[in-house]
Amino acid sequence: GAGVSQSPSNKVTEKGKDVELRCDPISGHTALYWYRQSLGQGLEFLIYFQGNSAPDKSGLPSDRFSAERTGGSVSTLTIQRTQQEDSAVYLCASSLDLGGAYNEQFFGPGTRLTVL
Amino acid sequence: GQNIDQPTEMTATEGAIVQINCTYQTSGFNGLFWYQQHAGEAPTFLSYNVLDGLEEKGRFSSFLSRSKGYSYLLLKELQMKDSASYLCAVRDRDYKLSFGAGTTVTVRA
Numbered sequence: 001g002a003g004v005s006q007s008p009s010n011k012v013t014e015k016g017k018d019v020e021l022r023c024d025p026i027s028g029h030t031a032l033y034w035y036r037q038s039l040g041q042g043l044e045f046l047i048y049f050q051g052n053s054a055p056d057k058s059g060l061p062s063d064r065f066s067a068e069r070t071g072g073s074v075s076t077l078t079i080q081r082t083q084q085e086d087s088a089v090y091l092c093a094s095s096l097d098l099g100g101a102y103n104e105q106f107f108g109p110g111t112r113l114t115v116l
Numbered sequence: 117g118q119n120i121d122q123p124t125e126m127t128a129t130e131g132a133i134v135q136i137n138c139t140y141q142t143s144g145f146n147g148l149f150w151y152q153q154h155a156g157e158a159p160t161f162l163s164y165n166v167l168d169g170l171e172e173k174g175r176f177s178s179f180l181s182r183s184k185g186y187s188y189l190l191l192k193e194l195q196m197k198d199s200a201s202y203l204c205a206v207r208d209r210d211y212k213l214s215f216g217a218g219t220t221v222t223v224r225a
Contacts (some may be wrong), residue, residue, distance in 0.1 A: 042217035056210060091158060107158035
């Protein structure tokens with residue numbers, strides 16, 4: 001695709017419900033990243049994928065958070081039993097590869113999650 | 117892990133120059149990025165440094181000193197559209213990108 005897309009753009013849910021956030025990276029990008037940005041805060045790294053593999057899940061805030069990527073393309077971030085502190089903008093980014101020079105990350109528009 | 121510091125806010129006049137400093141402490145350095153983020157929008161890439169020195173890209177330049185754990189982003193000939201948050205991000209050897217809290221630049225006429 002032309003850019004990274006994310007859905008939904010906005011999600012309002014009740015505390016305790018599960019939510020699923022989707023990211024569609026730029027075609028051909030093997031690396032995919034999830035970040036969280038709370039109001040007025042910097043970006044908090046959550047997890048990255050190289051292909052379908054996530055080598056390091058230590059950035060996930062709790063075991064209520066999980067992510068998967070299938071077919072080396074679309075990724076889903078799932079938050080179970082949502083809490084109010086999960087309210088934030090969840091940003092996805094992709095890059096051609098992990099390392100190397102100018103391997104800039106292209107960001108999607110984000111999903112704004114509000115937990116009531 | 118990473119510890120990245122940058123000023124919270126800066127204000128400058130249209131046509132002027134502003135320098136945004138970023139200091140970092142890292143367990144393994146593998147490149148430094150600057151991103152621009154307008155309110156309510158996703159970050160967009162501005163510059164990348166991995167070796168010491170200055171990288172120039174039009175009105176924007178970025179400098180890196182690895183020995184000092186220091187970078188700056190220089191914005192020249194400021195325009196109103198440059199009003200945004202500027203994010204310093206450090207990549208580690210595990211390819212994780214850690215972001216500073218961002219510097220909000222306000223350009224005044």
